[in-house]
Amino acid sequence: MKIAEIELFHLNIPLKETFWPTWIPGYPQTHNRFTLIRIRTDDGIEGYSAGTAMGIERQGLGDLLGGYLLGSDPSDIDRIQSLLKQAGILGWLNFWIEPACWDIIGKAKGKPVYELLGGAARPIEVYNSFGELHEPGPRIQELLALKEKGFKTFKLRAKAKEFKDDVRLIEEVRKGVGPDPIIGMDANQGWLVSIVDRIPAWDLKRATDFARACADNKIEWLEEPLDWHDYDGLAALKKVSPVKIAGGELNHGWDEIKIMFEKDCFHIYQPDATFAGGIQQVMKVIDACHKHNRIFSPHTWTSGIGFYIGWNLVLADKGNTHPLEYPNEPPSWIPEYREGIIEPIIPDKNAMLQPFTRPGLGFEIDKKLLKKYGTRFYHQTEKGLAFKVIREKGLKTALDLKKRKEG
Ligand SMILES: [Mg+2]
Structure with a gap:
């Protein structure tokens, strides 16, 4: 061939x-x-x-x-x-x-790719990943509306200029939605883009203080709290953080991510195969997660095709129970436009995705x-x-x- x-x-x-x-x-x-x-x-x-x-x-x-x-x-x-x-x-x-x-x-x-990689068909849970920064009031309503649709786990963004506003967001949202929804926070500090606004980068102190505020408000994980190459900072944070630290979504494949394992940067590794070395290198990350007792949960915020690639990898990771990122910020970033040229991917009323069995990556253009x-x-x-x-x-x-x- x-x-x-x-x-x-x-x-x-x-x-x-x-x-x-x-x-x-x-x-x-x-x-x-x-x-x-x-x-x-x-x-x-x-x-x-x-x-x-x-x-x-x-x-x-x-x-x-x-x-x-x-x-x-x-x-x-x-x-x-x-x-x-x-x-x-x-x-x-x-x-x-x-x-x-x-x-x-x-x-x-x-055969579906996940089978080639040693996985088997099984339903998996997805979490609703929001992508905008909203005030706590509307965010509470948006989260509750999606909870009604079956989502149990959510990810919000901490991206305010001032620390106190990031903390206010999680305090008010937690108060507003009650103790049930599982929530993760993404600080998006890994790879800063400042072509319009210039938001100050977090340092280790801000990241540590925010991790503590996360614990106070029953947040499950904190994602990308520091620069993607600040391996020492991430390792220092992970050592003291009361919540799980996550990241590695865009790091350049196994060559970089293996350093993160050596330094012990994360509880949750999130390489996106479309950036982080393709499927083969992300499989190495999955193996390392097993060896080091870490969680694999890929970044999927690209397109529907990128989502399918991450989905295959989660299915390949037998026993993985961490919900998969489902990018969804109605009314702008929704399945129809996210998928674009493939059938929209819609979870059932329990936020579960039934496995596909089509050969290859699973989508049809x-x-x-x-x-x-x-x-x-x-x-x-x-x-x-x-x-x-x-x-x-x-x-x-x-x-x-x-x-x-x-x-
Ligand atoms: Mg992220």
Whole structure:
């Protein structure tokens, strides 16, 4: 099996209402944007994956990727991982592409990816992950409305300029919703983006004080309280924190996350395969969680396709009972726009997701919606690439290169 064709699409799905993500303070998000890759093998199997995007910044990426990936065996994940890493030396992080190869392997074997990874079908619970900073009054009502729909676990954001307002939020929300809902807090301090508002970064003291306030208000976990590379700070915080410390969502794969295990930074590891090294490297994190008695709970706030990738990994992690992040901030960030080109993912009235059994990563692309929201900006075949090489390097060199690559 080899990669015979690669296509890249910009996806641009307009939201009905503007979404204000706390991780880009002050930025009005009007679209769900991501890059979609479609890889086709020489036997016609199609694999898909998606990488979150701000705009069309990956416009030139195909020119780079084509030469690296065309002709390679998509089922040789070690080789794919190595090639994506090599392509990344020139600047882009390309791990979001690797799951498309798993999609192909699953489809070739007629099995869902989680089964290939040693998992089995089972219903899993999801938690409602809010993405905006709201005043306690409306937030209480929003949380209670979703509790009515079956959600038992929630995540709120602590992203106020002043410490006292972050504390006020959890105090008032806890008072307003009562003791039952399980709540986690995300400080979004791991990778600060300040293209609009400049919110001061937390230091170890603020993070420690907030962790204590979390305990006082029955908060289960505190996510990304410090910079993603402040391994020592995170380890110092974890040592004294009365609540679980979580993070690692966008760290660059196992090379970074293994340091976090060595330093003991977290109770909960949250690598998102579309950023943190692809499925293969996140499986290493799951293994390390078992070895060190830590919890795996992947970040999924990208697109519906990204959610499916995280879902496969949780299903692969047998015995994992931590609920999976379900990004949902009505009325702006909701399943219809989050998924965009695949069927909306909707949990049942107990916040449980029934397992999918389709082979591969499990989603099906709606080709009509892809046409509506997608713009293809790169298309290359193995043959097309061969002609390009002949044009640029001359026939003799092209033939010589082919021989060397195959031998
Ligand atoms: Mg987070």
